[in-house]
Every structure is written in C-alpha cells, then in structure tokens.
Amino acid sequence: MSTDHGKEEISAVRRAARLSVAPMIDWTDRHCRMFHRTLSTEALLYTEMVTAPALVRGGALHLLDFSPEELPVALQLGGSDPAELAEAARMGEAQGYAEINLNCGCPSDRVQSGTFGAVMMTEPQRVADCVRAMREAVDVEVTVKCRIGVDDQDPEAVLPDFLSRILDAGCARVAVHARKAWLQGLSPKENRDIPPLDYDLVARMKQSFPDLHISLNGGVQSLEEAAAHLRAGFDGVMIGRAAYQRPWDILAGADAEIFGKDSTAPEPGDVARIMRPYIADHVAAGGRPHQVTRHMLGLFAGRPGARAWRRTLSEAASRPGAGVEILDEALDAVEGEARAA
Ligand SMILES: Cc1cc2nc3c(=O)[nH]c(=O)nc-3n(C[C@H](O)[C@H](O)[C@H](O)COP(=O)(O)O)c2cc1C
Numbered sequence: 001m002s003t004d005h006g007k008e009e010i011s012a013v014r015r016a017a018r019l020s021v022a023p024m025i026d027w028t029d030r031h032c033r034m035f036h037r038t039l040s041t042e043a044l045l046y047t048e049m050v051t052a053p054a055l056v057r058g059g060a061l062h063l064l065d066f067s068p069e070e071l072p073v074a075l076q077l078g079g080s081d082p083a084e085l086a087e088a089a090r091m092g093e094a095q096g097y098a099e100i101n102l103n104c105g106c107p108s109d110r111v112q113s114g115t116f117g118a119v120m121m122t123e124p125q126r127v128a129d130c131v132r133a134m135r136e137a138v139d140v141e142v143t144v145k146c147r148i149g150v151d152d153q154d155p156e157a158v159l160p161d162f163l164s165r166i167l168d169a170g171c172a173r174v175a176v177h178a179r180k181a182w183l184q185g186l187s188p189k190e191n192r193d194i195p196p197l198d199y200d201l202v203a204r205m206k207q208s209f210p211d212l213h214i215s216l217n218g219g220v221q222s223l224e225e226a227a228a229h230l231r232a233g234f235d236g237v238m239i240g241r242a243a244y245q246r247p248w249d250i251l252a253g254a255d256a257e258i259f260g261k262d263s264t265a266p267e268p269g270d271v272a273r274i275m276r277p278y279i280a281d282h283v284a285a286g287g288r289p290h291q292v293t294r295h296m297l298g299l300f301a302g303r304p305g306a307r308a309w310r311r312t313l314s315e316a317a318s319r320p321g322a323g324v325e326i327l328d329e330a331l332d333a334v335e336g337e338a339r340a341a
Pocket of ligand 1: 024
C-alpha cells in the first residue's frame with residue numbers, strides 16, 4: 001500500500017467486513033444500499049455484480065454511480081481478463097469504492113458464457129493472474145468471493161489450492177459461500193439452496209490460512225448466528241437473502257451487537273421517515289418511488305402491520321404519479337393493522 005492514509009482506509013473496511021451484506025443482482029443497487037445504511041452505519045455493503053466488459057468496452061460508467069453516504073461500499077466485478085479487470089478496478093477506485101471484489105461464485109448461464117463467476121474456480125491460476133493485475137492497478141483492497149468448489153471438484157483439495165494462489169497474488173480477504181455450485185442442471189436460485197453447506201470446511205480453511213481474512217457466507221439467518229460464527233473464529237460473516245428480506249432484524253442491531261457501538265437502532269417507522277427525503281429527492285429528479293421502496297418491503301417483517309406495509313407500499317408505488325406520500329399511507333396502514341391485531 002502506498003500511503004498511511006491507504007492503510008487506515010484498509011483497516012476500516014476490514015473492520016466493516018465483520019458483517020457485510022452480500023452482492024445481489026437486481027437487489028443491492030444504490031437505493032437498497034442507502035436504505036441498508038440507515039439501519040447500520042458500520043456494516044460493509046456490496047454492489048450488484050458489474051461486469052468488467054460493460055465498464056471497459058461498453059463505457060457503462062453509470063453502473064458505478066453511488067452516493068458517498070453509502071460508504072463503505074465494495075464494488076463487485078465480474079470478468080476473467082486480467083487487463084480488463086485491472087482497468088475496471090481502476091475505474092471503481094477512482095469513483096471512490098472502498099474495495100474491489102472479484103466474483104468467483106455466481107453460477108448463472110449468462111455469467112458462464114462470459115467465463116466468469118463460479119466457473120473461474122476451475123481456473124485458479126487465471127483468478128490469481130486477475131487478482132495480481134487488479135492489485136497492481138489500485139491501492140484499495142482487492143478481495144474475492146468464491147464457492148467451496150464446482151461440480152465434481154473435491155473441495156478439500158481445490159479450495160486450499162485456490163486460496164493459497166489468490167493469497168500469493170495479493171488477495172488477503174475472501175468471502176466463501178460455503179457450498180458448491182453445480183454448473184449443469186441447477187438454476188442460479190437452486191444453486192443457492194440445494195448443494196449442501198459445509199461451514200466446517202471453511203472453518204478448517206481459517207485454521208490453515210490464519211493470515212487470510214475469511215468471511216463466511218451462505219444460509220446465515222440471524223444476527224445471533226452471525227455473532228456465533230465470529231466467536232468461533234471467522235473474521236467476518238456475509239449475509240445475503242436474510243438481510244434483504246428481513247433488513248431490520250439483521251441490520252438494525254448490527255452496530256451494537258457486532259461492532260460494539262453504543263447505539264440504539266431506529267424503529268422501523270423511524271427508518272421509513274429517515275428515508276423520506278432521499279425518496280423525495282429521487283422523485284424530484286424524475287425517478288419513481290418504487291425504485292427505492294421496492295427494497296423496503298421487508299422493513300416490518302415479523303412485526304404487527306407487516307402485511308399492510310408490504311401491500312400498501314407495493315400497490316401505492318405502482319400508481320401513476322405516485323410520490324413520497326406513499327410512505328405516509330403505508331405507515332398509516334401499519335398502525336391500522338397493528339391496532340386491529
Ligand atoms: C437475487 C440474488 C442475486 C445475487 N447476485 C449475486 C451477485 O451479483 N454476485 C455474487 O457474488 N453473488 C450473488 N448472489 C449470491 C449472494 O451473494 C450469496 O452468496 C447467496 O445468496 C448466499 O448467501 P445467503 O444464504 O445469505 O443469501 C445473489 C443472490 C441473490 C438471492
């Protein structure tokens with residue numbers, strides 16, 4: 001790293017990685033991240049995957065847009081060409097991202113056809129070459145998100161080899177989705193549920209590679225579970241679907257319980273009110289409220305009024321000309337349903 005300033009930033013983002021919200025295409029866009037940031041000031045947030053070809057060859061710079069309030073945010077890149085990934089990483093760093101992450105875990109067909117995502121686990125040397133090129137291009141940390149293996153690979157054999165190669169290439173932090181990807185015959189959705197989870201294997205990797213910062217990913221359902229994994233020796237926990245579907249449950253207690261901050265989480269209704277000016281600005285700039293509120297449907301999950309919130313918000317948001325007042329309608333509906341319960 002070139003400067004002390006850079007070192008401080010890296011240690012801050014590593015601290016944030018104790019709890020992260022996973023990269024999720026179509027879900028963790030900038031509006032979702034802004035919403036998640038109102039729930040936790042500390043957790044590390046990831047972008048959706050952005051492909052290096054889209055940035056470098058397609059010039060799709062708008063894919064890098066984000067608000068500084070979302071920081072710390074990691075940019076996840078998809079790609080397999082070292083020079084192209086290096087260029088995309090440079091673009092991400094210039095835009096202000098705190099970390100550049102390489103996707104070696106996504107099994108979708110579209111992604112396979114471009115030789116990136118989980119299929120990269122069959123080419124560990126190529127991944128190492130990509131990491132090295134990205135590391136040489138940027139000062140921010142370069143990380144990898146991977147599976148424990150693909151198809152008929154033996155994870156006990158391939159995962160240590162994969163990790164040691166990326167470590168040698170300069171990747172000191174990795175998020176491991178603790179199941180295989182089966183590239184033939186399963187949809188991306190099935191690939192998040194059907195191949196069995198193997199947390200023990202990932203725990204053994206932490207013992208074999210003590211210097212590698214390892215975040216455990218896959219199937220974590222609560223903050224208590226995340227805290228238990230941290231106590232057991234993982235450096236971080238990455239949560240995907242549960243954080244999106246039950247954002248208050250997962251994120252609102254994170255600053256106190258995971259990061260030891262002396263802070264009290266805002267109640268869901270307060271979170272909605274905190275988001276109000278952001279949504280108003282978005283609408284004033286020509287956007288639709290639905291683009292933001294669709295990520296907030298789970299805010300009251302498991303609480304009285306959850307159904308009324310979800311229904312009112314989704315119906316009202318699709319009305320032509322809908323504005324920020326839909327939040328007030330949905331909050332009234334929550335109160336009504338909660339009173340009736
Ligand atoms: C809708 C959706 C989109 C996803 N998109 C990505 C992606 O862009 N990049 C990636 O590495 N993983 C992606 N994933 C996988 C998640 O990052 C995560 O590894 C997976 O959901 C397992 O974690 P969980 O059980 O906590 O959800 C996606 C998952 C979902 C549900």
